[in-house]
Amino acid sequence: VIDLQADLPLLRVDAALVAQVLTNLLENAARHTRSGTLIRLRAHVHNAELVTVVEDLGAELSPADFERVFEKFHRGAEEQVGAGAGPGLGLSICRAIVALHRGRMWVEQIAGGGTSFRFALPIEQVPEVPAEAP
Numbered sequence: 001v002i003d004l005q006a007d008l009p010l011l012r013v014d015a016a017l018v019a020q021v022l023t024n025l026l027e028n029a030a031r032h033t034r035s036g037t038l039i040r041l042r043a044h045v046h047n048a049e050l051v052t053v054v055e056d057l058g059a060e061l062s063p064a065d066f067e068r069v070f071e072k073f074h075r076g077a078e079e080q081v082g083a084g085a086g087p088g089l090g091l092s093i094c095r096a097i098v099a100l101h102r103g104r105m106w107v108e109q110i111a112g113g114g115t116s117f118r119f120a121l122p123i124e125q126v127p128e129v130p131a132e133a134p
């Protein structure tokens, strides 16, 4: 499900890197939850930041994991035995990319079951391109 606020501002970012963040988060939501789990992509402006949310209605992360999941090579208990497990690098790379854009990234629990990964990027005034001289 995609839910974007109308009139989102333009941001100056490295588009390939930010696309990598979205890919990693969407892949996690698909890979670390049961097949058929609802996945939502949302974006809105809050306090001069553009907040992007990739969340799923799968299993909840325990609060003890809220920071650990961003550490290099950290994988959940199931992933350590699962056949399709990755190396546990995706979220640490996501957080590094967001930090390079002077943003921040965190995770929240969804009441009733689910995990909400969020990142906020500062909104700067993008200078207007001067009109070409006649």
Ligand SMILES: Nc1ncnc2c1ncn2[C@@H]1O[C@H](COP(=O)(O)OP(=O)(O)OP(=O)(O)O)[C@@H](O)[C@H]1O
Binding pocket: 024, 028, 029, 032, 033, 056, 058, 059, 060, 061, 069, 070, 074, 075, 076, 077, 079, 085, 086, 087, 088, 089, 090, 091, 092, 115
């Ligand atoms: N949407 C999610 N729901 C539940 N657990 C998650 C979710 N996303 C990540 N996790 C947990 O956080 C751990 C770390 O995620 P991370 O993306 O860093 O590594 P990974 O997906 O295991 O491997 P990869 O390096 O291929 O991304 C995962 O192993 C999983 O236990």
Ligand SMILES: [Mg+2]
Binding pocket: 024, 027, 028, 086, 089, 090, 091
């Ligand atoms: Mg991953």
